Amino acid sequence: MSIKLPELPYDKAALGPYISAKTLEFHYVKHHAGYVKKLNGLVKGTPLAEETLENIIKKTAKDASQSAIFNNAAQVWNHSFYWQGMKKGGGGIPSGAIVDKIKADFGGYDKFIEEFKKAGLGQFGSGWAWLVVKDGKLAVMKTSNADTPIAHGIKPLLTIDVWEHAYYLDYQNKRGDYIDAYVKNLINWDFVNKLLK
Ligand code: MN
Numbered sequence: 588m589s590i591k592l593p594e595l596p597y598d599k600a601a602l603g604p605y606i607s608a609k610t611l612e613f614h615y616v617k618h619h620a621g622y623v624k625k626l627n628g629l630v631k632g633t634p635l636a637e638e639t640l641e642n643i644i645k646k647t648a649k650d651a652s653q654s655a656i657f658n659n660a661a662q663v664w665n666h667s668f669y670w671q672g673m674k675k676g677g678g679g680i681p682s683g684a685i686v687d688k689i690k691a692d693f694g695g696y697d698k699f700i701e702e703f704k705k706a707g708l709g710q711f712g713s714g715w716a717w718l719v720v721k722d723g724k725l726a727v728m729k730t731s732n733a734d735t736p737i738a739h740g741i742k743p744l745l746t747i748d749v750w751e752h753a754y755y756l757d758y759q760n761k762r763g764d765y766i767d768a769y770v771k772n773l774i775n776w777d778f779v780n781k782l783l784k
Pocket of ligand 1: 618666748752753
């Protein structure tokens with residue numbers, strides 16, 4: 588068994604102009620595919636080669652000697668999750684079950700966006716900002732480099748990649764503009780609602 592690169596859920600031009608086809612081409616074909624290739628090379632011939640991606644992440648998360656495997660496995664998972672959380676014509680005010688949950692746990696959509704943006708901007712260096720369910724409540728968190736909520740037993744609902752490779756071609760150093768464009772135009776709330784069930 589080897590870990591497969593999942594197909595993108597849309598055409599590479601689908602998220603333009605907010606995320607260009609050029610960014611998606613590099614991000615998916617070079618970065619995401621690269622993590623898959625490296626991971627398969629690292630686990631080849633070891634017992635981890637028989638495990639699912641989620642199990643590889645959980646089994647290597649707390650072992651510093653396995654950090655290369657963890658980093659590549661978590662990056663494979665995080666990117667697959669990131670793609671699913673976006674769609675053409677997404678973003679803006681959500682509908683569905685997430686609406687009441689956001690109101691109850693953040694005090695409203697604007698408060699959630701404020702926290703989410705703060706997490707994305709406040710992540711020093713590479714990493715991810717997340718909407719998660721923690722102890723039955725929605726929460727915002729950020730992780731460094733490859734780290735992922737699933738390594739900590741926390742259920743993610745949505746993520747934005749804030750590594751420079753995610754936005755530099757389109758926004759250069761303006762990470763805040765990328766986060767704004769993502770929030771207003773790309774979030775796939777249907778995906779979030781499906782996970783919330
Ligand atoms: Mn990335």
